[in-house]
Amino acid sequence: MDRENKVPNYNYNDNDEAHDIESDGKDVDVYSEPLLVKRRNTTSQIAIVGANVCPIESLDYEIAENELFKQDWRSRKKIQIFQYLLLKWAFALIVGLGTGLVGIFNNIAVENIAGFKLLLTTKLMLRHKYYKAFVAYAGCNLGLAAAAAALCAFIAPAAAGSGIPEVKAYLNGVDAHSILAPSTLFVKIFGSVLGVSAGFVVGKEGPMVHTGACIASLIGQGGSRKYHLTWRWLRYFKNDRDRRDLITCGAAAGVAAAFRAPVGGVLFALEEAASWWRSALLWRTFFTTAIVAIVLRAFIQLCSTGSCGLFGEGGLIMYDVSAAKVTYSAPDILAVILLGTIGGIFGSLYNYLVDKVLRTYSIINERGAAFKILLVISISLLTSISSYGLPWLATCIPCPTDVSVSCPNTDVSGNYKSFQCPSGHYNDLASLFLNTNDDAIRNLLSTSTVKEFHISSLFIFFGAVYCLGIITYGIAVPSGLFIPVILAGACYGRLVGRLFTSISKLDVGLFAVLGAASFLGGTMRMTVSLCVILLELTNDLLLLPLVMLVLLISKTVADVFNKGVYDQIVKLKGLPYMEAHAEPYMKHLVARDVVSGPLITFSGIEKVGNILHALRTTGHNGFPVIDEPPFSDAPALCGLVLRSHLLVLLKGKIFSRDMVPAGDEILHRFAAFDFAKAGSGKGIKVEDLDIEQEEMDMYVDLHPITNASPYTVVETMSLAKAAVLFRQLGLRHMCVVPKSQGRPPIVGILTRHDFMPEHVLGLYPHIRLRK
Numbered sequence: 001m002d003r004e005n006k007v008p009n010y011n012y013n014d015n016d017e018a019h020d021i022e023s024d025g026k027d028v029d030v031y032s033e034p035l036l037v038k039r040r041n042t043t044s045q046i047a048i049v050g051a052n053v054c055p056i057e058s059l060d061y062e063i064a065e066n067e068l069f070k071q072d073w074r075s076r077k078k079i080q081i082f083q084y085l086l087l088k089w090a091f092a093l094i095v096g097l098g099t100g101l102v103g104i105f106n107n108i109a110v111e112n113i114a115g116f117k118l119l120l121t122t123k124l125m126l127r128h129k130y131y132k133a134f135v136a137y138a139g140c141n142l143g144l145a146a147a148a149a150a151l152c153a154f155i156a157p158a159a160a161g162s163g164i165p166e167v168k169a170y171l172n173g174v175d176a177h178s179i180l181a182p183s184t185l186f187v188k189i190f191g192s193v194l195g196v197s198a199g200f201v202v203g204k205e206g207p208m209v210h211t212g213a214c215i216a217s218l219i220g221q222g223g224s225r226k227y228h229l230t231w232r233w234l235r236y237f238k239n240d241r242d243r244r245d246l247i248t249c250g251a252a253a254g255v256a257a258a259f260r261a262p263v264g265g266v267l268f269a270l271e272e273a274a275s276w277w278r279s280a281l282l283w284r285t286f287f288t289t290a291i292v293a294i295v296l297r298a299f300i301q302l303c304s305t306g307s308c309g310l311f312g313e314g315g316l317i318m319y320d321v322s323a324a325k326v327t328y329s330a331p332d333i334l335a336v337i338l339l340g341t342i343g344g345i346f347g348s349l350y351n352y353l354v355d356k357v358l359r360t361y362s363i364i365n366e367r368g369a370a371f372k373i374l375l376v377i378s379i380s381l382l383t384s385i386s387s388y389g390l391p392w393l394a395t396c397i398p399c400p401t402d403v404s405v406s407c408p409n410t411d412v413s414g415n416y417k418s419f420q421c422p423s424g425h426y427n428d429l430a431s432l433f434l435n436t437n438d439d440a441i442r443n444l445l446s447t448s449t450v451k452e453f454h455i456s457s458l459f460i461f462f463g464a465v466y467c468l469g470i471i472t473y474g475i476a477v478p479s480g481l482f483i484p485v486i487l488a489g490a491c492y493g494r495l496v497g498r499l500f501t502s503i504s505k506l507d508v509g510l511f512a513v514l515g516a517a518s519f520l521g522g523t524m525r526m527t528v529s530l531c532v533i534l535l536e537l538t539n540d541l542l543l544l545p546l547v548m549l550v551l552l553i554s555k556t557v558a559d560v561f562n563k564g565v566y567d568q569i570v571k572l573k574g575l576p577y578m579e580a581h582a583e584p585y586m587k588h589l590v591a592r593d594v595v596s597g598p599l600i601t602f603s604g605i606e607k608v609g610n611i612l613h614a615l616r617t618t619g620h621n622g623f624p625v626i627d628e629p630p631f632s633d634a635p636a637l638c639g640l641v642l643r644s645h646l647l648v649l650l651k652g653k654i655f656s657r658d659m660v661p662a663g664d665e666i667l668h669r670f671a672a673f674d675f676a677k678a679g680s681g682k683g684i685k686v687e688d689l690d691i692e693q694e695e696m697d698m699y700v701d702l703h704p705i706t707n708a709s710p711y712t713v714v715e716t717m718s719l720a721k722a723a724v725l726f727r728q729l730g731l732r733h734m735c736v737v738p739k740s741q742g743r744p745p746i747v748g749i750l751t752r753h754d755f756m757p758e759h760v761l762g763l764y765p766h767i768r769l770r771k
Contacts, residue, residue: 056576057175058621058752059240060677061276061730064642064707072672084236088245091219091237092284095250096291098219099212103257103292104299106193106204113144113197114436121388121434125419137199138384142377144198145477148191149376152476153369159187160476163210164273165566167251169575170213171244172275173730173752176575180247185214188478195477196437199383201468201487203437206480209254209273216250217243238676244730245281248274249288255533258482260296262289264533271529272566275578276730319538324447324507326542331503333549339496339511340518340550343489344557346466347522350485351558351565353470358572361474372476379475386464391430394457396421400449428453432461432491437483441516444490445538447509450501458495462488481523481565489519513538514550521554525564576752578727582720583757585767591722591736592715594760595748601626604638604703605659609696611646615686622733624746625706631661637745639706640733645675647684649705650691655698662701675705712737715747723755 063069117140124133152160158178166179178184192207220243237243251273256265266285270277328336364371399407399416407416407426419430432440432453446452469484493515497508504511513534520530531547562568570577600614604627614623623646625638654666677683712735713722726734734750753759761767 058732059173059175060642060732061173061241061244062732063241065709066707067667067704068670068672068675071667088284089287091246092249092288093291094219095212095216095246096253096288097295098215099250099253099257100292100295102189102211103208103296106189106208109193110196110204110436113193118434134388137388138381141199141380141384144194145200145376145380146373148194148198148477149373151187151191153372156181156183156187159184159191159478162206162480163188164206165569165573167210167213168273168566169570169577171248171273172577173732174575174577180214180217182218185211185218188214192478195479198380199387200472200477200479201383201437201465201484202472202479203483204480205258205482207478208258209251212250212254212257213247216246220246238673240677248281249285252285253288253292256289256292257296259533259537260293261533261536262293264529264536265289267529267532272526275727319442319445321445321447321509321513321538322540324510326510326540328506328546332506335496335500335504336514336546336550337553339493339514340553341557343492343515343518344522344554346492347519347554348558348561350470350523351562351568354473354565355568355572357470358474365476376475376477379472383468386468387433390460390464391419391427391433393460394427394429394454396425397428399424399426428457429461437487441487441490444494444512445509447507450508453494455495455498458491458498462491462495465491485519485523486516489516492519510543513543514546517547517550518554521551522558523565525555525558527551527555576756578752578755580727582723586720586723587718588767589719590715591713591717591719591750592747594719594754594763595736595750597748599746599748602641602702603628604631605661605699605701608650608655608691608698608700611650612691612696615643615646622749624735624749625702626745635745637735637737638703639708640710640735641702641706644683645705647686647689648675649700650689651684655695655700657698659699661703666701666704710735714739722750726750726755
């Protein structure tokens with residue numbers, strides 16, 4: 001029984017393996033996924049929610065220490081090393097500036113577009129033209145939603161969704177197609193503005209993380225050969241390792257720009273996004289987020305003068321609850337513990353339902369762009385009907401007499417929307433629904449306003465936002481999860497605060513903050529970064545102990561039921577993510593147990609025809625190089641050569657008719673820059689090679705481009721230990737060598753595919769049952 005029969009229906013093509021399976025004359029590697037990964041013709045590909053089918057590659061974080069690299073490093077002068085270090089910080093500065101400016105643009109654009117829509121609706125309501133008001137409101141939402149969906153469906157399908165799972169996977173070593181492309185960045189920015197302005201229960205905060213990563217990726221490309229924008233001093237960044245560091249800075253900058261939380265951004269990158277960290281990266285990430293904070297602060301000063309549009313301050317002001325007095329006793333602690341426990345349950349339920357919705361939407365999205373747009377339009381209509389219709393269920397409340405703002409509000413955002421109410425009254429549900437999501441959260445977190453919202457209104461809003469947030473995520477628009485979760489959590493917290501008014505002294509606005517924390521902990525399973533982000537958002541350090549307690553409780557409770565929402569989405573999208581810890585059953589296996597064959601190797605001096613045949617018939621990225629007599633006393637592992645390096649070498653045609661070393665000719669003809677990592681889709685392909693028939697029998701020396709120090713493990717090493725080593729070192733290939741002498745010098749190669757549970761359990765289906 002072959003492996004394809006053992007792992008039916010769903011497959012994944014890693015293209016990294018140096019071992020293969022024959023399938024219709026084509027080599028493929030098999031990877032199983034529960035829903036979204038389907039076999040298409042003879043090529044294993046992966047279907048992403050809201051995105052096109054695309055192949056998956058791994059990233060080369062390991063530096064290939066070959067002769068060319070060593071010569072380049074030895075030849076570098078002190079001034080070149082200084083330029084390299086200076087450029088690292090300069091690029092971090094540019095990423096911070098770019099991400100901060102995009103964050104400002106997003107906020108001001110959303111506030112003005114949504115503000116125009118809401119003011120138009122309010123004016124029609126004041127004239128008692130209720131049907132026209134609904135048509136105007138729903139029509140604006142529909143147009144904005146359709147525009148956002150069209151951008152995603154036709155230009156950049158990879159821009160749909162939050163983008164945080166993709167960034168997290170990239171920093172883990174997974175390079176899915178187009179996730180950081182310029183087209184993705186364009187659609188992410190404008191699609192997010194349109195989607196949030198359309199009234200969807202989504203946020204622009206998650207997409208900002210993806211946006212920051214895209215900006216960093218563009219800057220970290222090291223120039224462009226295609227557009228003749230490559231300079232010599234940019235060549236040092238033509239590698240995945242430096243790009244990874246810069247993209248980590250970009251992800252942190254995205255959080256800083258979204259929440260005005262520079263320290264929270266650094267901790268988010270450390271706790272959630274990055275799989276590999278070091279102290280030097282911490283410094284550069286902190287510098288990047290500090291630049292974002294400075295840019296935001298400069299524009300906040302500008303917006304405070306009313307220069308940012310309809311809503312005055314451009315949505316850049318955080319949710320300040322520092323005015324509330326934070327004093328608590330034993331009954332308050334009990335209420336907070338209960339709030340955290342129930343919040344954890346609601347958070348895990350949220351993740352479960354999002355998982356089911358994404359699986360359903362993937363079936364619809366696979367049918368084409370028209371179905372994606374139709375789904376977006378349907379959810380837009382449902383959202384508009386809910387936002388406009390549910391406030392009619394609320395009763396009008398007399399305006400409080402001791403408020404410093406106008407009541408009801410007719411021309412600006414605020415806590416008191418008149419809707420259909422007579423003069424001197426306001427509709428509390430309309431104050432939540434007919435506002436931007438940021439302003440709705442600001443209203444829920446308002447302090448010293450205990451009875452501003454009826455308990456029944458809070459129940460209705462919580463149910464609507466909870467359900468709308470679930471069914472909206474997964475449609476073909478850029479959509480973040482932070483704001484829907486904070487919105488539902490703040491409403492839940494305020495509701496609990498109202499119910500515990502008789503025994504608790506905490507302000508209901510503080511309960512709303514704690515409710516948001518409980519939902520965030522229950523869905524995203526982060527602790528330290530969320531705690532700091534919430535403190536930077538609310539400007540209330542006295543609330544720190546309670547926020548910490550709520551986050552720990554909600555995360556602990558939710559972990560009993562399922563994984564965090566981003567981990568679930570990574571798995572749903574079929575991204576082969578390497579966890580920080582090995583699965584328990586891996587302790588019962590050793591490295592050789594999951595190595596597959598046949599193994600494709602090259603000699604140190606190999607025939608051109610053999611190399612070309614291997615490149616044409618396989619999609620493997622790495623090939624072991626073996627030295628054999630007379631070049632060594634016995635067969636010995638020389639190292640590992642990359643596919644991209646072989647293509648460059650063959651294109652240079654440094655061949656010989658005899659099987660002899662090339663000497664220094666390759667070192668003189670090529671520079672390390674010639675073998676540097678090209679931008680997405682810009683590298684040399686096999687089809688680009690022009691090899692004559694007589695050259696097929698000639699030889700080429702692979703030693704100068706062979707990584708002579710690849711990471712190796714003995715075949716008897718525990719698979720669990722090998723998996724942890726593979727992840728911590730950020731490897732793409734791990735050579736497995738024999739334990740005893742007198743055998744071939746290499747047993748096989750382990751890649752990301754070999755550690756995936758679907759692969760291991762496909763080979764050993766009963767291993768999970770062992771303790």
